[in-house]
Amino acid sequence: MPTTNLRGILSMLAAVTTFAVMDVLLKTLVEQYPAMQVAFLRGAASLPLLLAANAVFGRWADLVPKRWSLHMLRGFLSLALLWCFVYALSQLSLANAYAIFMSAPLLITALSVPMLGERVGVRQWLAVFVGLAGVIIVLKPTGVGFATIGGLAALASAMSYALNAITVRILTRTDTSAAIVFWSLVCLTLISGVAASTRWVPVQWEHWYLIGGLGLTGAVSHYFMTEAFRLAPPPVVAPLEYTALAWGMFFDWLLWATSPGLRMLTGASIIVASGVYVIARARFASATLQQQQ
Numbered sequence: 001m002p003t004t005n006l007r008g009i010l011s012m013l014a015a016v017t018t019f020a021v022m023d024v025l026l027k028t029l030v031e032q033y034p035a036m037q038v039a040f041l042r043g044a045a046s047l048p049l050l051l052a053a054n055a056v057f058g059r060w061a062d063l064v065p066k067r068w069s070l071h072m073l074r075g076f077l078s079l080a081l082l083w084c085f086v087y088a089l090s091q092l093s094l095a096n097a098y099a100i101f102m103s104a105p106l107l108i109t110a111l112s113v114p115m116l117g118e119r120v121g122v123r124q125w126l127a128v129f130v131g132l133a134g135v136i137i138v139l140k141p142t143g144v145g146f147a148t149i150g151g152l153a154a155l156a157s158a159m160s161y162a163l164n165a166i167t168v169r170i171l172t173r174t175d176t177s178a179a180i181v182f183w184s185l186v187c188l189t190l191i192s193g194v195a196a197s198t199r200w201v202p203v204q205w206e207h208w209y210l211i212g213g214l215g216l217t218g219a220v221s222h223y224f225m226t227e228a229f230r231l232a233p234p235p236v237v238a239p240l241e242y243t244a245l246a247w248g249m250f251f252d253w254l255l256w257a258t259s260p261g262l263r264m265l266t267g268a269s270i271i272v273a274s275g276v277y278v279i280a281r282a283r284f285a286s287a288t289l290q291q292q293q
Helices: 003-029 035-057 068-091 094-101 104-116 122-139 149-171 177-199 205-231 234-256 262-292
Strands: none
Touching: 003 035, 003 068, 003 094, 003 205, 003 234, 035 068, 035 177, 035 205, 068 094, 068 149, 068 177, 094 122, 094 149, 094 234, 094 262, 104 122, 104 149, 104 262, 122 149, 122 262, 205 234, 234 262
């Protein structure tokens, strides 16, 4: 295995671990504050660290945006992603929320056809439909009714993530990665701040360390995620994002004394297997295309 691939794998594992810690903080805070306010606190806590990093490296020019409309759209999508996910965490265990959210790669594959004009093979489409069947299984954790509100919120978050990812792929043609992250965070913070002001709950002093932790884990996780995709090809590191499910089950057991049910494990297994297959097929198709050229 090339050294850069190994470093990319280690970076992705570090990113997923840090994201899981951040989600624990989000779930803890949403027990005390409205989901929209938690979304604002997440954005506001990360902005100073992002600005400090640009000040240290003197890369202010990288923050200049070129496509304002897409940055604004991504801001709204980021807000929908975070707010829905935080709300899902208030209703579900970490593992259940993760299992549904992990359908995002399948949704990206499906949406890339109409939005990016990409070609998706029959086997990939089959994997997408099988994975979505797994989502339906997880959406019914009790086996009663079609879905819980928390489950639908997690699915909405996954859809927002998929649309966000496609928007990023379009933005990278003209804007820097720093600009994409910065303006998305600015829009997220401003919009959620206005929305949260109508139901604002005063922040207690004993929770400020949790908010500081949000900013730190958010910055560190994004750094490791960026490094992972810089050092190794996406098909190598992307499947490792599914290790978040193990962290979710661990933190559920450690902090909330919650264990996953058979229905959740079955659905999650189907979703993960389908997602890994879609990623593997994309890697195979890319390699075949390169050989033909």
